[in-house]
Amino acid sequence: MKISYKWLKELIEITETPEEIGRLLTATGLEVESIEEIESIKGGLQGVVIGQVLTCEKHPEADRLSLTTVDAGGENPLSIVCGAPNVAAGQKVIVATVGAMLHPTGSDQPLVLKKSKIRGALSEGMICAEDELGLGSSHDGILVLDTTLPNGTPASEYFGISSDYLIEIGLTPNRADAASHYGVARDLKAVLGRPVTLPSVEEFAVASQQLPITVEVKNQDACPRYTGLTISGIKVGESPQWLKDRLQTIGIRAINNIVDITNYVCHELGQPMHAFDAEKVIGNKVVVTTVADGTPFITLDGVERKISGSDLMICNAGSNGVPEPMCIAGVFGGLTSGVTSDTTSIFLESAYFSPAWVRKTAQRFTLKTDSSFRFERGTDPNMPLFALKRAALLIQEIAGGTVSSEITDIYPQPVEDFRVAMSYKHINRLIGKTLDKTLIKSILESLDIQVADENESSFTAIVAPYRVDVQREADVIEEILRIYGFGQVELSETLSSDFLSDFPVNDPEKLKLRVAELLVANGFNEMINNSLTKPEYQVLMSESLAGNPVKILNYLSEDLSVMRQTLLFSGLEVIAYNSNRRQKDLKVFEFGNTYHQINEKYVEKERLAVFVTGNIAQESWFEKSRETVFHDLAAFVNKVLTAVKIREVEKQQADPAIFKQGLTLLSNRKPVVSFGLLNAALSKKLDVKAPVYFADFDWEYMLRQYNAAVEYKEVSKFPEVRRDLSVVVNKKVTFEELRQIAYKTERQLLRSVNVFDVYEGANLEGKKSYSISFILQDDQQTLTDKVIDKSMQRLMAAYEREFEALIRK
Known part of the structure; x- marks a missing residue:
């Protein structure tokens, strides 16, 4: 799970450094695996400034090079050799000074600027093109700026380069509630005692009823809640820079403003969403149902897949009255119903799907998407409506348009809170320390777990349904302990432990x-x-x-x-x-x-x-x-x-x-x-x-x-080598004697010795010929011919010394 530090700060007040936040999250059970600084342009253009070309002359030794002097804000102008055809005196340009590290587009290796001589002329920097700065792919010429900013101004200011910190969390399968920035902020709220502030949706309003789309949920077991609305008059295009930066920080590629907003809301609130081109919703009706087994369906990646009769689909009314699939519910969208550059109106979906249904479908198609990742673990059934309004407001702000239908919210059987009977005695026993009742209630309330029916010895914990992993007394106690802090439970003087492992006595x-x-x-x-x-x-x-x-x-x-x-x-x-x-x-x-x-x-x-x-x-x-x-x-x-x-x-x-x-x-x-x-x-x-x-x-x-324990030795990743010898010895010499001498001689590399042929005949009077194979292997490296030959020489010498053997070479 990838979390943006800046994004997190918009939901909860944070004065701590990213490293301190990482330690706090790890202590609560959200193990932070890495913290990395992310810049909108790699390297942040350190050492790159705005400059002005003062003079520009042809290089005497090269027709395609120019000798320039550039004012880069220093005491003296810089002499720079430039190969761009469009360089000219008077231009405002981007200059990489000596020592600057650039990350050119398409290159994995950074470019460090050094003072050098090019065809005999001194060059103290570089006037940069777009691709040399990592801003794009163009290399037609240097960037010429239209700006009044003074020379020497950092290029990062001109381009508005932003930086952020990526906090990567090793999310365990039970913590589906933390698969969003809001979810992580809730844990910080409990630890830091600071409130979480969700973005306001009070400005949401329905402008007209010009594009009503009805919804029919035929399978309510697979889809307990479905919400949606239409927005008309939108303009699909590129997302604003702030939105692209947010998605880029957490590793998501920007596509267009509508798709980017659904991705943004998914990672902000943990609620996956999908936008359909409203013109592709045939009959102005959405049907949530299953379709005939074997129905072909082309997904967004252009692959045709055969739908099973147990896959939940989002369909339209169909041209002949038979629902036509538009999307694999909770998993992957369809190729023909998605938002394109020509889309002017959309149907926006926000739903709660059964985790079991989504999990089986995702496994059947081996599709792991951001959407299926959350749905199959369990999302918040109370979030779809809020997320729908949040996404609609963002779309109106960024892509224009107006809400052109009432909100459809089909939720016939609301998911109830979990009610867990709790005992103070059990809490203190499992934690290993007696906690004050007021502290216990405070921790639970900070986790949005309500305390009801309280008496001296017990109470009922009311847990919101988004905490799918907290349904037993032990689960609630674990929540108390992880916020209280494992490190605050002192070790007793008579420490003991229980073992889950079995230690059987040999029978x-x-x-x-x-x-x-x-x-x-x-x-x-x-x-x-x-x-x-x-x-x-x-x-x-x-x-x-x-x-x-x-x-x-x-x-x-x-x-x-x-x-x-x-x-x-x-x-x-x-x-x-x-x-x-x-x-x-x-x-x-x-x-x-x-x-x-x-x-x-x-x-x-x-x-x-x-x-x-x-x-x-x-x-x-x-x-x-x-x-x-x-x-x-x-x-x-x-x-x-x-x-x-x-x-x-x-x-x-x-x-x-x-x-x-x-x-x-x-x-x-x-x-x-x-x-x-x-x-x-x-x-x-x-x-x-x-x-x-x-x-x-x-x-x-x-x-x-006899020892019942299983012994395991790691399988070597380096290959074994076989070498054969034909050995003629006295007929009284047994193979076992030959084998033992081999192991005594080559203790490090010899893995096995085997005889694959024995010969006695009139031409070997009083003697016997053994054909023996030797398997050699080094667990640390691949054996070379030199090492193998040296080992075989030792073995042959040992046989000749011990048994007066004749080695057939």
């Missing part, structure tokens, strides 16, 4: 359920096995198990005489049972406890076991059956780790006593999971002949590592 059961649902969604079945098992199972892998088995003192069976130390064997029993019944393709998992006797202490641990055997995919018409491989299990393991937010892991070879091929993943140097293809000797002990892939998770440790 182990919920996390377990999430992982279980993840596995089930990937085709697994959950199993629940007995914690009692056979003692001979523990003997099969005793060296790989922690501590000793926990024996049962009064066991019922030798087969159930110890507590299990691993979930492996109970899972293999399930696989054997199903395989013997021709169910060979299995994916199963179990959450269960293991039990250990370690140094005379009994230890219970919760773990997660995952088993996959047989075909990973069933045979179908679009896919052949396929046996499970190591990477199928690795994919499931990664999904589980991702679900519990464990990402940074180290890899090492899994226990060969358990796995024929497998990996152990470590987080913070502690094992999280071991997985791979089971040794056939173990599975055959339980009569399982098919290969079994097994993953053993330390579920307790994973729970301790």
Whole structure:
């Protein structure tokens, strides 16, 4: 929201500087984002004066240049070289002296005048043309003045240059009431205790009834109030300078005096308005209604738009009795019904439209205008009539003409004030300080909020409908506090605060359920096995198990005489049972406890076991059956780790006593999971002949590592770079070893390392070839070839040093 400091001063007495006003507004909730001095001519023509050409001779070295002496009001005349064809002795001219800063038309760069030599002749300034001063676009010659002002008079006085301050407010969506100079003045009234003075409309009078235009509002839900009148005998033309300056200050381009006045009133009072060429109002009737879905309509910008049946339109009677659209109500005018230079009479509209209707229409057409900005947030339903009279008086003053119809004011169901029940106790509780009742009432009345039905503990606040954001007790209390001042509420010695944010405690059961649902969604079945098992199972892998088995003192069976130390064997029993019944393709998992006797202490641990055997995919018409491989299990393991937010892991070879091929993943140097293809000797002990892939998770440790908080890192705006290497190393060297050395060597730029090809052959006896890709990225700048090559040289040197690698270059 852009506010003119000078304009504001016409509505309320202001002795404070723009900066002080900015601080006051910010303290009340209208955050001032910037304050900028605005001049009607950029730079204010500082250092530019009126002068008189004393002598004018041809330059001896250039036919198109003249040597002049100019009286610019100083002690001595100035020598100026001039290239204008119309320069002559005796002329009154505009002179830019040395040091002046000009802002020529069409140039973004200022021009600073310096003393110089042009073709050997001294030039101590410049005699200016219109475009060089930023006054227009003409460069046909220098400006020749008809004035008796003395030489040396500042050009700013001659041209009547004005300056103002633009106060830009970051208006929040709830403060629609402050979307005008009047609205901002109301807040200053409450803070400063000074009255707001609106322009008088007492002189408004209807001169005749020569151009009556009737109005019919067919959709009163969308248009609760509609006012209008006609003005005849106007002359459309350029607006006076004061009006253009006002609009220019707040960033609005002047169009013509009628349109400029409607824009002026909109930004003065917050009431959007529209002027129609009265001759284009067919049948001398305005109809506020909706039209048929898909009706074409050309808006002021020359674009044809298809009107929806839920868009409110301002129409005329139409030539065939069907209303013809002239304007999208509250959003955008039509191309054919607007004011032009030929217009001599107008119908002036000032209305209150439903915010919901305007908002939906503006969003549908992606049109954001000054009008829709205000209507869709909620305007003052009591303002249309006053604004209509204000605009009519300005039009008569600037464009001539007379009011040629009575005012039409259709307002069948007036919008009522909001009535809010208030409690002094609640006011003091929410503010955090006990305020005097007289002070509370004074603040409310300064905000045009009336106090009624008052007693010792409560009252009713009557809020005008233009405050669409003040309808609850908390809203009224906020109004009191922002005017009283947040800074005046002292902090208590026992400061406390309430949190709206949720800080959930990690629920182990919920996390377990999430992982279980993840596995089930990937085709697994959950199993629940007995914690009692056979003692001979523990003997099969005793060296790989922690501590000793926990024996049962009064066991019922030798087969159930110890507590299990691993979930492996109970899972293999399930696989054997199903395989013997021709169910060979299995994916199963179990959450269960293991039990250990370690140094005379009994230890219970919760773990997660995952088993996959047989075909990973069933045979179908679009896919052949396929046996499970190591990477199928690795994919499931990664999904589980991702679900519990464990990402940074180290890899090492899994226990060969358990796995024929497998990996152990470590987080913070502690094992999280071991997985791979089971040794056939173990599975055959339980009569399982098919290969079994097994993953053993330390579920307790994973729970301790889990953090529900979401970590976010800003995405780099600089591109990543890929470089590939072919590395020949001893066949015993694993890719994991190569990957770790890469990260240790290039800590700053290396983002990822990936192997995309492995080759072993007779021509590489005892060796193996890895094709590796490296992703490099700098978060601060774009990588150059020099930096990339340096990083790759370091990586190659590290491989050659650590593994005696042969790099294929």
